[in-house]
Amino acid sequence: MPSESPQPAKKPRPLEWLAGLAALAGASLAGDALSRATHAPIPGTVLGLLLLLGALALLGGVPRGLAAPARWLISHMNLFYVPAAVGVTVYARLLYRDVWPIAAALLFGTWLAMAVAALTYRAVARALGERAE
Amino acid sequence: MIALLWVVATVAVYLAARALQARLGGHAAANTVLSTAAALVLLARATGTTHEQYQSGGKYLLWVLGPATVALAVPLYEALPALRKSLLPVAAALAAGSITAVVSAVLIGKLLGAGPETLRSLAPKSVTTPIAMAIARAIGGAAPLAAVFVILTGAVGALSGAGLLDRLGIRGARARGLALGVAAHGMGTARAFQLGAECGVFATLAMTLNGIATALLLPSLARLFQ
Numbered sequence: 001m002p003s004e005s006p007q008p009a010k011k012p013r014p015l016e017w018l019a020g021l022a023a024l025a026g027a028s029l030a031g032d033a034l035s036r037a038t039h040a041p042i043p044g045t046v047l048g049l050l051l052l053l054g055a056l057a058l059l060g061g062v063p064r065g066l067a068a069p070a071r072w073l074i075s076h077m078n079l080f081y082v083p084a085a086v087g088v089t090v091y092a093r094l095l096y097r098d099v100w101p102i103a104a105a106l107l108f109g110t111w112l113a114m115a116v117a118a119l120t121y122r123a124v125a126r127a128l129g130e131r132a133e
Numbered sequence: 134m135i136a137l138l139w140v141v142a143t144v145a146v147y148l149a150a151r152a153l154q155a156r157l158g159g160h161a162a163a164n165t166v167l168s169t170a171a172a173l174v175l176l177a178r179a180t181g182t183t184h185e186q187y188q189s190g191g192k193y194l195l196w197v198l199g200p201a202t203v204a205l206a207v208p209l210y211e212a213l214p215a216l217r218k219s220l221l222p223v224a225a226a227l228a229a230g231s232i233t234a235v236v237s238a239v240l241i242g243k244l245l246g247a248g249p250e251t252l253r254s255l256a257p258k259s260v261t262t263p264i265a266m267a268i269a270r271a272i273g274g275a276a277p278l279a280a281v282f283v284i285l286t287g288a289v290g291a292l293s294g295a296g297l298l299d300r301l302g303i304r305g306a307r308a309r310g311l312a313l314g315v316a317a318h319g320m321g322t323a324r325a326f327q328l329g330a331e332c333g334v335f336a337t338l339a340m341t342l343n344g345i346a347t348a349l350l351l352p353s354l355a356r357l358f359q
Contacts, residue, residue, distance in 0.1 A: 083190075088278060113231075114297060117312040120230070
């Protein structure tokens with residue numbers, strides 16, 4: 001597959017694209033297998049993500065055949081969890097019962113997390129004499 | 134046959150929702166997941182399709198979620214050089230933001246009387262959807278509930294985050310990006326890129342590292358409380 005081209009094209013060839021997609025699927029399956037084999041309560045996809053990150057660090061860069069399918073999958077990530085969102089209809093009764101605690105937790109919890117993260121960054125950056133602005 | 138039909142229907146409705154969202158200027162309230170899911174639920178009702186029949190096709194799309202989650206390693210790897218610029222403040226902000234996100238959601242829910250399954254699904258609400266679904270499953274929550282909570286969290290962060298940070302007097306692009314990414318995952322990160330490139334890169338770092346850290350720690354911590 002690797003053939004010498006005078007200048008590297010920006011777009012990967014179809015075969016490179018497929019190889020990148022296969023690498024992503026392989027890393028995902030490897031993560032699942034690792035999670036099952038070690039009985040770790042860590043989701044397999046997260047282990048797969050870490051395996052791929054390690055591989056990229058060893059390679060010292062992102063192969064062009066991997067970057068394109070990765071970006072494509074991420075940009076359409078929303079499509080892949082539509083079935084999960086459809087599945088929420090099964091929990092209609094629970095949502096109805098807990099609607100106010102859920103609304104409060106989502107609203108105030110999110111504001112609180114943002115405020116704490118931003119204020120912590122600023123405080124630590126200032127204490128270290130780094131630019132915080 | 135019915136399974137394949139629903140895969141096609143899901144993709145078609147999703148593409149229509151994307152086109153609609155683009156027409157509305159990419160507004161976070163016009164989230165493609167929620168509008169697509171709502172349209173599909175109505176379509177299933179109208180055609181007398183049971184939830185099991187729909188999911189016989191839906192499960193194929195969920196399979197792709199694994200490789201798509203693994204793909205997050207690519208933008209994370211590309212954002213890592215930014216981490217070297219201010220490692221300690223980033224690490225501190227991530228730890229504080231990540232813990233606050235989990236603890237505040239569970240505590241507020243508990244104080245207001247939410248049930249255990251709701252609380253376990255609320256815990257990973259600030260984590261990016263695919264990882265949050267896996268975490269919810271690992272700690273005894275429900276993945277569909279987690280997905281919807283995560284998306285609503287993202288809408289809160291994307292719609293009101295910049296205003297909140299203005300009011301707190303946080304002007305730095307790094308602090309703003311970290312806050313949006315750690316609390317409001319991909320939707321906060323998309324908003325951060327609208328605010329500037331550096332803001333977006335720090336949001337990417339915050340989103341992905343928060344997802345990894347929560348996935349590594351929350352399942353073990355949840356075990357302690359059982």
